[in-house]
Amino acid sequence: MSFKDYLKSRASVLLINGAALLVLSVYLLLLKNPGAAVVVIVAGWFLVLAIYFFVRFYSMKKYFEELLDVLDGLDQRYLIAEVMKPGKRLEDRLYWEILRKSNKSVIEKIHSLEEEQKNYKEYIESWIHEVKTPITAAKLICENHKSPQTKQILTELDVIENEVEKVLYYARMEQVHKDYHIHRVNLKDVVLAAIRDEKRHFIQCGMVIDLDMEDTFVSADEKWVEFMLRQIFSNSIKYRRESEGKIKIYVERGANKIFLIVEDNGLGIVPEDLGRIFEKGFTGKNGRRDKSRATGIGLYLCRRLCQKLGMGISCDSWPGSYTKMILTFPDSDFNRI
Incomplete structure (x- = not known):
């Protein structure tokens, strides 16, 4: 965030202060006040306004830089509202409250989808183990009744079993750390x-x-x-x-x-x-x-x-x-x- 961008965002405040200062200067001159006094008032006004803008800009910049650092350090960035600090101004606190409520809804939805995905994976794994039983039984039947036809059937059963294994490994892939043992x-x-x-x-x-x-x-x-x-x-x-x-x-x-x-x-x-x-x-x-x-x-x-x-x-x-x-x-x- 640059100071130029900050001033652009405060253009309405600058225009209001400029218009008010112009009206005040004209009014003071109409009342026969010395020109030097009017210049001093205008200069003081601009000085106070400039100090306010610089202090406000520095405060905002520091706040958002800290917020971005916190965001970069989060693994799950949608949790930002849970760890960010509310601003000092009323509108900042209102925005923070709106964001927090919105994020709460997102988190609940994510947890719901994760639970659905978990249940689906558990069903797939259960189905795979169930379907392996008839495949194994069919293989045993073919082994006990050997012929050119049963040999072909065994080959096709191997293909089916390989495809079923793909489904199982695909379902477990995201949680592979729970199902492997690295050793010699x-x-x-x-x-x-x-x-x-x-x-x-x-x-x-x-x-x-x-x-x-x-x-x-x-x-x-x-x-x-x-x-x-x-x-x-x-x-x-x-x-x-x-x-x-x-x-x-x-x-x-x-x-x-x-x-x-x-x-x-x-x-x-x-x-x-x-x-x-x-x-x-x-x-x-x-x-x-x-x-x-x-x-x-x-x-x-x-x-x-x-x-x-x-x-x-x-x-x-x-x-x-x-x-x-x-x-x-x-x-x-x-x-x-």
Whole structure:
């Protein structure tokens, strides 16, 4: 707030004082008062008015600067009315009271929406656990009655289960801190577990897995990392080449970082799509192909989960040649204990 802007906001006061001073000066001169006396009165009037404006401006500026500092320090800025001090003037106190009542209404509405969202998430999680039961039962039936048809059914059931898991992880994503346990994890064991979960798809699609890594320890949560690997594997299967599909999994080390790389020789990603593959709902050129069941959610979830877990995820690809999905883990001293 500048002094110029403050004076503009007080233009009506200045005009009234100027008009009053003009009338007073004319009246005093008509009464045959000395011109010097009138000048002194006018100068005194202007001096008092200037002092008032400067003091008022400084007071307002200090008040709003303190208020902005408080606002910047708030995580939830709509709570400003709860912590701000009421002004000294009557109109400032009235504005403060109006703002406080308005904010109270906003807070109540937010709490109501948060409660609705919480209930909805609890329902979704409950529904997911309920729907997993018939999926598991259907798998057992297929396992006990093996045939070419039941093998196909098992593959489709795996797809359904993966989509259901996406919904579960999406629902839990905002509160991932309540459902993870960061500890020393062997990346090779996590990769093998993810491969076992997708083995039916790999066999059916005739894809070869080249696992070229030793025991590698990182600080992570194996459940969430395994989920991300399954999304990456799912994309490798979905966008594979017609024959001789292959996935190579290996580890590289950088400066205080460990990179887990999943490289396939599939369709690849066109350069104009590469920068958007982690956006919610983005499917790209490959996702718009016939028979593609892309939703644009898998990699979006991976990016969000990496942000929550202090990891990184990136992609390097060339159309018709390869796609590399790179998971980055911090190489902390804790891993060497």
